[in-house]
Amino acid sequence: MTNFELLLREQAPQVLSALVRHYGHFDLAEEAVQEALLAAAQQWPEEGVPDNPRGWLIRVGSRRLTDLLRSESARRRREENAAQLAAPEEFVASGPEIDDPGGRDDTLTLLFLCCHPALSAASQIALTLRAVGGLSTAQIAAAFLVPESTMAQRISRAKRSIKQAGSTFEMPPEAERDERMGAVLHVLYLIFNEGYTASSGTSLHSAELTAEAIRLVRGVRKLRPDDGEVAGLLALMLLTDARRAARTGTDGALIPLAEQDRSKWDRAAVVEGEALVSDALSRTQLGPYQVQAAIAAVHDTAERADATDWRQIVALYDVLEQLVDNPMVKLNHAVAVGMAVGPQEGLAVLEPLASDDRMNHRLEAVRAHLLEMSGDLAAARESYLLAARRTTSVPERHYLQSKADRLA
Amino acid sequence: MLLIYSNAESWEGLSAEQREGLVQAHESLAQELTEQGLLVSAAGLADPITTRTVRVVDETATTTDGPYAEAKEHLAGFYLVECDDIDQAIGYAARLPDAEYMAVEVRPVMDMSGLEM
Numbered sequence: 311m312t313n314f315e316l317l318l319r320e321q322a323p324q325v326l327s328a329l330v331r332h333y334g335h336f337d338l339a340e341e342a343v344q345e346a347l348l349a350a351a352q353q354w355p356e357e358g359v360p361d362n363p364r365g366w367l368i369r370v371g372s373r374r375l376t377d378l379l380r381s382e383s384a385r386r387r388r389e390e391n392a393a394q395l396a397a398p399e400e401f402v403a404s405g406p407e408i409d410d411p412g413g414r415d416d417t418l419t420l421l422f423l424c425c426h427p428a429l430s431a432a433s434q435i436a437l438t439l440r441a442v443g444g445l446s447t448a449q450i451a452a453a454f455l456v457p458e459s460t461m462a463q464r465i466s467r468a469k470r471s472i473k474q475a476g477s478t479f480e481m482p483p484e485a486e487r488d489e490r491m492g493a494v495l496h497v498l499y500l501i502f503n504e505g506y507t508a509s510s511g512t513s514l515h516s517a518e519l520t521a522e523a524i525r526l527v528r529g530v531r532k533l534r535p536d537d538g539e540v541a542g543l544l545a546l547m548l549l550t551d552a553r554r555a556a557r558t559g560t561d562g563a564l565i566p567l568a569e570q571d572r573s574k575w576d577r578a579a580v581v582e583g584e585a586l587v588s589d590a591l592s593r594t595q596l597g598p599y600q601v602q603a604a605i606a607a608v609h610d611t612a613e614r615a616d617a618t619d620w621r622q623i624v625a626l627y628d629v630l631e632q633l634v635d636n637p638m639v640k641l642n643h644a645v646a647v648g649m650a651v652g653p654q655e656g657l658a659v660l661e662p663l664a665s666d667d668r669m670n671h672r673l674e675a676v677r678a679h680l681l682e683m684s685g686d687l688a689a690a691r692e693s694y695l696l697a698a699r700r701t702t703s704v705p706e707r708h709y710l711q712s713k714a715d716r717l718a
Numbered sequence: 719m720l721l722i723y724s725n726a727e728s729w730e731g732l733s734a735e736q737r738e739g740l741v742q743a744h745e746s747l748a749q750e751l752t753e754q755g756l757l758v759s760a761a762g763l764a765d766p767i768t769t770r771t772v773r774v775v776d777e778t779a780t781t782t783d784g785p786y787a788e789a790k791e792h793l794a795g796f797y798l799v800e801c802d803d804i805d806q807a808i809g810y811a812a813r814l815p816d817a818e819y820m821a822v823e824v825r826p827v828m829d830m831s832g833l834e835m
Contacts, residue, residue: 464755
């Protein structure tokens with residue numbers, strides 16, 4: 311991403327929140343901001359960046375929004391719609407005075423709005439990337455591998471839903487704030503995962519998504535410096551993303567953690583992530599993102615795979631299971647027990663999970679891994695093959711298939 | 719991926735009202751999925767009479783008319799929908815009358831992503 315693009319992306323939520331606070335009409339304001347960003351992208355490279363980029367964007371966005379409101383109210387009058395819209399004369403298309411420098415919390419308000427409970431997760435993600443991240447519909451569509459028209463529909467529907475839910479631009483009441491914060495963090499986590507798990511085929515777009523998620527969490531952290539879960543999520547992302555260069559081979563195949571070339575890990579990201587999670591664990595309320603980050607930190611700080619402190623990881627999974635009821639956590643716990651104590655003990659942890667209908671192919675993959683460790687190669691091969699057939703992920707299928715082939 | 723199956727008998731056995739209902743059910747589902755931004759693509763396939771089957775034998779492509787003779791039913795159309803899970807996809811498939819007249823198969827699309835193991 312160029313500095314210029316970064317500048318526009320950083321301004322996007324500030325400009326949008328200034329317009330929404332002043333005029334209301336989240337859906338139209340969002341459209342106006344996109345057009346202002348587009349105008350900037352066309353004009354600034356030639357004419358230079360204005361002294362007050364935000365003021366410039368707000369001015370252009372306001373003008374465009376006023377036009378949109380005029381045509382909207384004209385259309386509504388034609389349709390004799392009962393909905394009351396203020397006459398355009400009531401709007402003062404102004405510039406700097408609506409640019410309230412105290413609007414730092416606006417980004418958070420905007421995130422709360424984009425993660426409104428009335429929206430599906432897919433819509434929350436799309437709207438967050440567009441309204442807060444400042445990505446274009448085309449960029450978001452490319453990152454999620456769907457046609458641009460599909461993504462455009464999703465975004466406009468999300469904006470309509472917010473309008474229908476009657477959400478005005480204000481902080482949700484104190485009672486709802488924690489829950490909404492949880493939704494915001496979850497959406498940012500999903501954006502990160504989408505980028506991180508995407509293949510080399512779209513690596514350009516997917517790297518952009520992880521970078522975007524990290525950038526947005528950094529922004530939230532500035533606003534909520536004492537929130538341990540925000541710090542935990544940022545740490546988790548940094549500690550996970552640190553392994554990016556080592557996790558796929560030249561042929562694009564997945565390389566499991568134990569076999570990665572650790573010299574390729576991003577040391578700076580590991581150091582920052584570990585410092586963040588240590589600080590959060592020592593002075594804030596404990597939460598699942600912090601514990602997951604702590605587990606990632608144990609992996610990332612082991613010099614070699616066989617130097618991993620599995621006992622500590624088992625202890626952390628014990629804590630995590632107290633906090634969340636998640637099948638993936640239970641599976642990873644079984645792996646850790648297998649590594650720390652022995653494969654039979656790991657298989658024993660796995661046993662009661664088979665009846666959990668939230669399990670997918672990963673249960674079989676973990677069982678295969680533990681069976682292989684225990685020396686029962688024939689059963690391990692069967693399990694690998696079954697897991698390979700059950701997965702819907704191409705790289706995972708290749709990986710599991712090759713594990714089975716090695717035992718043939 | 720929702721795969722709609724049909725065969726000549728099942729189609730010809732429908733009354734005019736049933737065919738009309740089929741068309742309307744498809745239109746309303748397609749419209750709903752489009753509005754929600756979930757529809758990636760959809761198409762109805764032309765009559766199997768227009769099918770060509772291609773096989774490469776000894777590096778030479780040979781084309782024969784028609785589908786596999788032994789196939790009792792043919793693929794009549796498909797929807798590619800972005801769903802959160804298989805249950806949501808099954809819900810959409812069940813809304814198509816084709817599921818009543820013949821069958822609609824629901825199959826996940828393989829994606830290029832995978833978690834680290």
